[in-house]
Amino acid sequence: MLFAGINFPPISDVLNWRSIAFNGSPFALNKVGLITLVAAALTLLLFFAAGRQGKLVPSGVQNFVESIVDFIHNSIVMDVMGQEGLPWAPYLTGLFFFIFICNIFEVIPFIQMPATARMSVPAPLALMVWVTFIVVGIRAQGVRHYFKNAIIPQGVPGALLILLVPLEILSNFIVRPFALAVRLFGNMLAGHLLLLTFAVISEAMFVKSVGLAILPLPFAMLTALTGYEIFVSALQAFIFTILSALYISEAMKSAH
Amino acid sequence: MTTVILAATSAGSSNPILPAAGEIVWSVLSFALLLLLLGKWAYPPVKKMMADRAAKIRGDLDAAELARTEAQRTLEEYKEQLAQAKRDATHILDEARQTADALRGDILAKAEEDVAIVHARNEEALRIERQRVIAELRSEVGSLALELAEKIIDAEVDRAAAQTLIDSFISEIGATRA
Numbered sequence: 001m002l003f004a005g006i007n008f009p010p011i012s013d014v015l016n017w018r019s020i021a022f023n024g025s026p027f028a029l030n031k032v033g034l035i036t037l038v039a040a041a042l043t044l045l046l047f048f049a050a051g052r053q054g055k056l057v058p059s060g061v062q063n064f065v066e067s068i069v070d071f072i073h074n075s076i077v078m079d080v081m082g083q084e085g086l087p088w089a090p091y092l093t094g095l096f097f098f099i100f101i102c103n104i105f106e107v108i109p110f111i112q113m114p115a116t117a118r119m120s121v122p123a124p125l126a127l128m129v130w131v132t133f134i135v136v137g138i139r140a141q142g143v144r145h146y147f148k149n150a151i152i153p154q155g156v157p158g159a160l161l162i163l164l165v166p167l168e169i170l171s172n173f174i175v176r177p178f179a180l181a182v183r184l185f186g187n188m189l190a191g192h193l194l195l196l197t198f199a200v201i202s203e204a205m206f207v208k209s210v211g212l213a214i215l216p217l218p219f220a221m222l223t224a225l226t227g228y229e230i231f232v233s234a235l236q237a238f239i240f241t242i243l244s245a246l247y248i249s250e251a252m253k254s255a256h
Numbered sequence: 257m258t259t260v261i262l263a264a265t266s267a268g269s270s271n272p273i274l275p276a277a278g279e280i281v282w283s284v285l286s287f288a289l290l291l292l293l294l295g296k297w298a299y300p301p302v303k304k305m306m307a308d309r310a311a312k313i314r315g316d317l318d319a320a321e322l323a324r325t326e327a328q329r330t331l332e333e334y335k336e337q338l339a340q341a342k343r344d345a346t347h348i349l350d351e352a353r354q355t356a357d358a359l360r361g362d363i364l365a366k367a368e369e370d371v372a373i374v375h376a377r378n379e380e381a382l383r384i385e386r387q388r389v390i391a392e393l394r395s396e397v398g399s400l401a402l403e404l405a406e407k408i409i410d411a412e413v414d415r416a417a418a419q420t421l422i423d424s425f426i427s428e429i430g431a432t433r434a
Contacts, residue, residue, distance in 0.1 A: 011272050012272075016272075016276070022278070025278075026277050026278060026281055027278055027281055027282070028276065028277070028278030029278060029282055030276065030278060030279060032276075032282075032283070033279050033281070033282030033283065033286075034282075036279075036282050036283040036287070037282060039286065039290075040286040040287065040289055043290055043294065043298075044293050044294060044298050047294060047298035047299060048297075048298055050302050051298065051301035051302045051305060054301075054305050056309060056312070065302060066302065066306060069299075069302060069303065069306065070306070089303070090291075090299040090300075091291060091295070093299060094294045094295070097290075098286075098287055098290055118275045118279055119273055119275045120275030120279030120282075120283050121283045123275070123280075124280060124283055124284045124287070125283075128287075185273075189272070
């Protein structure tokens with residue numbers, strides 16, 4: 001729509017994408033679906049390439065993959081979960097790579113769409129983490145103990161439990177997955193719209209001869225925000241992964 | 257941005273929060289496939305490679321430490337051997353010096369002994385020779401004196417009696433000289 005002389009595209013144009021295959025079926029594949037497929041394929045490709053190189057002194061792709069694997073191993077698995085979290089390292093590594101690549105498409109020219117800016121990506125991932133930590137908790141502690149530990153805080157007077165138990169249920173089983181999904185979705189959607197806004201303004205300034213004088217400002221903002229969004233992409237992937245690790249780790253331990 | 261969202265929603269487009277069913281299917285499928293393949297085939301080789309490298313580096317470090325300790329030990333051994341060799345050399349030199357001193361003493365003593373023997377032998381030879389010469393002289397002088405006396409007195413003298421006289425005379429001269 002036209003706003004103060006600037007032509008903003010309708011939001012559906014930048015979020016809802018046309019199907020490119022299987023149109024009309026539940027498997028309708030659009031840009032977001034394609035990005036998730038590419039994210040999965042690219043992650044696997046990176047790992048296969050790194051594994052195939054197998055150099056003693058890593059370089060290129062091997063170095064990149066190994067750095068991230070090492071980072072997740074040390075900063076997420078070992079720091080948050082400890083030794084018993086090691087079997088979860090592949091799952092968390094996959095989660096990080098998948099989210100990061102889905103996010104980074106936000107700044108890739110001609111694609112410029114973070115798949116995570118659609119609830120179709122963060123929501124199932126958060127749901128999966130939710131199911132995972134509940135299943136892990138039940139397996140580690142048994143149904144009764146797990147739910148008892150999860151919703152009844154230790155050392156709290158009985159009267160307070162009336163207030164705290166509903167809060168704990170809300171916090172552990174409803175807010176957690178919801179916040180996990182919304183945090184990622186909101187950040188990436190906001191970033192996407194910010195970049196879009198400054199791109200549209202830059203374009204409008206460029207087209208209008210009067211605007212040429214102040215063109216550097218929105219364009220500089222667009223450039224700076226692109227850099228910032230690269231950082232946000234990595235940060236959000238890290239936050240999602242570390243919180244997932246934390247929830248699973250908490251569920252594994254018997255004490256609340 | 258609010259304007260954008262409001263504008264978009266008021267334009268009657270689909271909800272920006274609720275995703276399309278197809279998107280959910282593909283994102284779930286993609287991630288499930290990724291987890292399956294990554295966990296089974298892609299992640300383990302990379303992790304194994306990193307673990308192998310860590311083990312190799314650890315092994316190399318241990319080996320280097322071992323080699324360093326071994327080198328240090330060998331160096332100590334060499335130093336000890338060198339010190340022992342120096343001690344041995346000093347000992348051998350001392351022994352050689354002592355032997356040489358002893359030998360020199362022996363040789364000198366022997367030489368002095370030899371000199372004394374040769375000297376004594378020479379003395380003896382000289383003494384014998386002198387006695388012989390004296391005897392010869394005595395005989396010759398007697399004969400000459402006798403002949404001279406015969407010529408002077410021109411008379412026949414009892415040769416045997418004269419000889420006895422001459423011998424006693426010479427003996428007296430010899431005794432006086434000695």
